[in-house]
Amino acid sequence: MPAAKSLEPASYVVLGMLRLGARSGYDIKRAVDVSTRFFWTISPAQIYPNLRRLERAGLVRGRSEPRGRRPRRLYELTSEGEGELAAWLRRDEPLTWELRDAGTLKLFFADALEPAEAAEVLAGIRRRSERFLERMRHEIHPAAVAVEEVEGHAFPLVSLRLGIAVHQAMVDTCRQLERELTARV
């Protein structure tokens, strides 16, 4: 019997990364660090127990490949796992969207500051997004392009374009608001 109830998101990250070619828990951790981290983080303590559970559920198949006396386990997706992943992707359900943003939080309370100081809060938010854009464009983007060309996976790049667009909008809007604020002084 396939998984009776739907899995937690972290499990789908594991399944998805296996599908994209990861074989070990460590592979998954590294892949997350340069990709989904920007919209969904998971930690080692979620990855390894999840692999075991998914194996018991028949969604992945694992085998031991110790390195010397050090245990080590490699995994691959079963066809059941592939099906479960696709079913999740197709499932029409509420998509969680949760943000924790200390920048916008400070901005919200910035009436307690002088206008010049409030402008500095805006500038801090803008610089943060500029740094995000820098990293996305120069570190992540080339890797995503390579993955598309070599492995034929197009959607990591698509999701990156969405992230870039969001931070570009942050930068543009901050600039606009900074102008309005200095104009008022």
Add this chain to the structure above:
Amino acid sequence: MPAAKSLEPASYVVLGMLRLGARSGYDIKRAVDVSTRFFWTISPAQIYPNLRRLERAGLVRGRSEPRGRRPRRLYELTSEGEGELAAWLRRDEPLTWELRDAGTLKLFFADALEPAEAAEVLAGIRRRSERFLERMRHEIHPAAVAVEEVEGHAFPLVSLRLGIAVHQAMVDTCRQLERELTARV
């Protein structure tokens, strides 16, 4: 001696909401629900203990105003609290930005789907942001405008404009990507 080390973000939400006119823990909860919730959530279980701690630290002053036999406590900011809030707003520090977005996560793995199904994932993300925009423009925005006009607090509206810009960018980018995807079929 004023607070030796800097507080957690939830404490600044409490201080900030008191400054904006909230008097009780419940006031703070309601204010959060219609404003900072979109970029920083806190729950009752964080609010009430925080008020007690802030009172012990001398940053807020509380008094009992029971309703019948039901205990009830009202608070106001002390000048020390006002100073601590402003110091945090001025402090130049790394601004956390963390997102949990199941939509972009699905999009990242959408190579496992047919193009038409992947377009449906994009459409789901777009509709979610359209609903956000709807609520921000029709529920939150009027309230923020009223707060600006009546109380003179301008920055709740500024932070809202930032949030609207982000979701508008999501909508625009999804539309563009949907077009590209259907063009490829």
Add this chain to the structure above:
DNA sequence: TAGGACATGTAATGCGTTACATGATTAT
């Protein structure tokens, strides 16, 4: 052959939410 980086995992801790408990006020 020693030091550092790579790799694999686990345990403990802490934080925040969910659910609950309780009482007052309002509406019907």
Add this chain to the structure above:
DNA sequence: ATAATCATGTAACGCATTACATGTCCTA
């Protein structure tokens, strides 16, 4: 007068991170 809603809080639980423990491989 009864239900529904407003209001004030707390306790327990669960999840996810931080820190740690350990072994292997590379390199100088």
